[in-house]
Amino acid sequence: MGRTSDAGKKILDAAQSLIELRGYSALGVADICKAAGVPKGSFYYFYASKEVLALAVLDEHWAAQKAAWSGVLGGDAEPLLRLRLLFEETQAGQQAGQQSCGTVAGCMFGNLSLEMSNQTEAIRARLQQIFEAQVDMVEAVVTEALARGEVTVADPREAARSVVAQLEGQVLFAKLYNSPQQLSPLWANCLALLGARAPQGAVAGG
């Protein structure tokens, strides 16, 4: 059925764009359907509630970001250089978003954590899972670097969480100042948090 395959996806895509631009609370089902170009009456055929739709948006957005992070963090480069590439890709992504819509959208997971995590337990739980998965992925790289003697952390998981916290904090500034360049210190900050030195042959910005 065209209805199932198209309208549901249109609603999901419209909701993702609108949540990135305006957050969750400000959105009504009518706004989402209007942006999706589907009749309002069809919304509940696909989603039981706005919250169920938001969870689907989070899952879709994380599936894409997880694939991108896996590509970078599971690559063949030295572990610390993979972290640098993650920050460079993040900055490039925020830059591309700014060029297409005029403002830095920031991180949808960070945005919704601060907007919604104390208001709906379902969204809080999903966001916790996503951040745990991010920390898992960074921790795996930190553990590799530790085995190579390139970092000096006492607790790879806590160190990985601090690296993700630094990323979220700097993305907050990138959004606040509408400036992806706010992300430039991430690589040096990550090395500092991990008690590492820049790998030999790595040139800043190179």
Add this chain to the structure above:
Amino acid sequence: MGRTSDAGKKILDAAQSLIELRGYSALGVADICKAAGVPKGSFYYFYASKEVLALAVLDEHWAAQKAAWSGVLGGDAEPLLRLRLLFEETQAGQQAGQQSCGTVAGCMFGNLSLEMSNQTEAIRARLQQIFEAQVDMVEAVVTEALARGEVTVADPREAARSVVAQLEGQVLFAKLYNSPQQLSPLWANCLALLGARAPQGAVAGG
């Protein structure tokens, strides 16, 4: 007039509580007046718009936080110990908030930066001023520590900004996990970001 002195302050206080609990977008003028116990008709006698009220809430909240930060960061302790005290006070404040309302509210400035900074330029500008002032205060302490040879940063302002970003990132996790304990790594993270060692005589958690 009782009306001027009381009702305006009641609206401001109610708005501050509601913004901490539910953010800005979800609030209507009617909700705020109901919580304040003032007739809706009187709102516009005091505030030209919800945005003007939000700016007043930001100013009021920052005036209180600035006084607290000044007390801690302008104190007599060694510079790095003042930063540690700032993190301890932040954690204690989030803990107290959690005990009184059941959930960690996080940082109002961070919350509104992610919720609103790409939507209203007036709120964005005010939040930028507040974060610049925070960075100023941390930078002054970092500069003192640098003069004493206790840190090894190349650029005290950028280092201060990274410390504030780390604070915001960890506060995001404290809100997401409803756990003020997420703030415990801040002191060690700050020392790492500043290329410092713990001052002599400083015992972790002491």
